[in-house]
Amino acid sequence: MVDDEEALARLVAGYLDRDGFEVHVCHDGAQALNLLREVDPDVVVLDLGLPGLDGVEVCRRLRTFSDCYVLMLTARAEEVDTLIGLSVGADDYMTKPFSPRELMARIGVLLRRPRRDPAAAAPGTVPAVTVGSLTIDPAAREVHVDGEAVALTRTEFDVLAALASRPGMVFSRAALIEAVWGPGWVGDEHLVDVHVLHVRQKLGDSAEQQRFVRTVRGVGYRMGPGR
Structure with a gap:
């Protein structure tokens, strides 16, 4: 869970934890990339508006070493932000504010897609x-x-x-x-x-x-x- 809104990140992490996920949380782009290399996650919930490296750049660099699912979050609903986010390899997106239950449903759908070896x-x-x-x-x-x-x-x-x-x-x-x-x-x-x-x-x-x-x-x- 990568989001600079710490309260939101804790809230989402709590939902994920209750559903049995191992959750890692960070709040800036550079920290996220280091953590992503360490833990090799199945899903990344990634905010677009991060300090330092924004979500688009984090996703672009992530795609050089991981094929994990990426669900992009954005506080801006303009279509251009959605297009930019998905063009670097995001699998899905949601705009803020959002329902944590809907986010959990979206993550569940992504994980039901088989990771073929x-x-x-x-x-x-x-x-x-x-x-x-x-x-x-x-x-x-x-x-x-x-x-x-x-x-x-x-x-x-x-x-x-x-x-x-x-x-x-x-x-x-x-x-x-x-x-x-x-x-x-x-x-x-x-x-x-x-x-x-x-x-x-x-x-x-x-x-x-x-x-x-x-x-x-x-x-x-x-x-x-x-x-």
Whole structure:
């Protein structure tokens, strides 16, 4: 739990502790990075407005050594803050003030998503999917474009893999939410749009080209032709 509002951090930590979590609390960005390297957490609740290193920079650096789930908190509801936070690898976000019970529900949804161990998957048990120049290997959780590896966050990979699992099908936002976050997720379904935007950027795609992920206006998303 990383938040410079000490009373709020204690409150959330108390809820987490009562639910059986081992909780670590800190109140500034530099301290958070040191602690994150030590404890290797499953989930980080990360405030955007931290002193020193802000939450965006903490999340950006965290992604260089950890794939833990990140739930970003912000006191500013403007869309730009949400987009900035998610662009560096946050999996979900909430704006303040928020209900601690809703926060606990969001954390529970994140943790119900399996952390797949590529080494534990037998070769060939989950076939790779090829869409034009794009290859998605669900067992190894690897993505390549034109033979070059592409680094996606866990959530970005899951969104792409869900679309690729049925390349001819149009997924609504609600269907992608259920496939990736699970049926217990609550929040703004436009979260999907942000992750699709970042998937496109990392694949070298765009909303104009739509080689890999196509927008079906008024409905949702589907895989493109890959070229």
